[in-house]
Amino acid sequence: MSTSPTMPASTASFDTSATYEPTISPSTVLITGSATNAGNIASIDLYDNGNEIGLITGFRTSNTGWSETATLSPGSHFITATVTELSGATYGVFAPYELVTGIKNQPYIYQERDENGDHLVTSVSSYDASGTLVSQSAVAVNGPSAAPFTVAFDPSTTFVGATEATITGTTSAYGSAATIEIYDGAESSVINPRTGALLGSALALGYATVGPDGTWSFDANVSPGYHQFTAVATSVTGQESVAQSPFALQTGIVGKPYVFEEIDHGSSGSVAAKTLYAADGSIVSRSNGGGATVNGGGGTGEVLQSQYNDVMTGDGTGSTTFLFRPGFGQDEITNFNLTTRPNPMISLVCRVRNSPPWRRCSTTSRQRSTGTPSFTWTGGIRSRWTASPRQN
DSSP, X not given: OOOOXXXXXXXXXXXXXXXXXXXXXXXXXXXXXXXXXXGGEEEEXXXXXXXXXXXXXXXXXXXXXXXXXXXXXXXXXXXXXXXXXXXXXXXXXXXXXXXXXXXXXXXXXXXXXXXXXXXXXXXXXXXXXXXXEEEXXXXXXXXXXXXXXXXXXXXXXXXXETTEEEEEEEETTGGGEEEEEEEESOHHHHBOTTTOOBOTTOEXXXXXXXXXXXXXXXXXXXXXEEEEEEEEEEETTSOEEEEEEEEEEEEXXXXXXXXXXXXXXXXXXXXXXXXXXXXXXXXXXXXXXXXXXXXXXXXXXXXXXXXXXXXXXXXXXXXXXXXBXXXXXXXXXXXXXXXXXXXXXXXXXXXXXXXXXXXXXXXXEEOOOSSSOEEEEOOOOOTTEEEEEEEO
């Protein structure tokens, strides 16, 4: 005579989220749930990646809530539970989230990644050390509704010191970005081009700080020598995106009137421009290195538009507008105001995209030299700006 397996008489579940408890420790969470017909439950065992982290007993009422405080090691945590009833029946329960603790080099240290019934991440909530919510993505970060996962460098760096620069960039889906790790080396020296695997010889520098608007930054402190950089972004679902810096740095230079050189590359990989910096951060010189020469002379009200690293020459009438494309590199303007004014001047005028009217930026550059004046703009206007230096 056969016997049927005992069917569960209770129902237990996790709440939709855990509660971060930074006042206890940076890796402590309160895990909660509820149960119906709880008088039939002998115990609930909680597990973190298969390792037991708590045992809940003492169920007496028909319907009740339950909780357990757990301190988790740095890393990702998949929380599950095994419910054991008084009859001996058991069943498993999965938490509808993944917890990530001990995050470093970010503006947050703890994340909860909520999942749907198919275990796909649907939102990411990031918290700082005080328990304050830093950012929250309510958009699915994988599956068909997800935005493409990308990472990119800005066109140039910011000089900090003879062997240090601030590198910046963007990621298209910051809510899903688990990490952006920066490596010293070209992409071919970091990623196997055939398999896409990370090479064991790649020199990791550290993790970028990702802002709530999708921008990221990293302070690269490197040894004297030649350096190109690769960013490897990894999403919460394991997706990877790789980008190589469009520039290289020659740092710690001695015996020269400069200590730091930035070498900008064009889309073809050829050198487009070189900028040399003194120890105090001032620019010693800049070479155009292959940018186009854009000549004026088309008459009153002419607009000259650059691409990257272009030399734009005005018509000498004082009425030419020089328009830098969004996200421009380093451009030169010459022959921009050969009038009787003693102090030729270019003012940088800009507007936020889709937010007219024009307004003056905080930076105005004046050229007070005699003869044929020239102007070199090396600012870091991001692509959300459209900038037009105009003659006065």
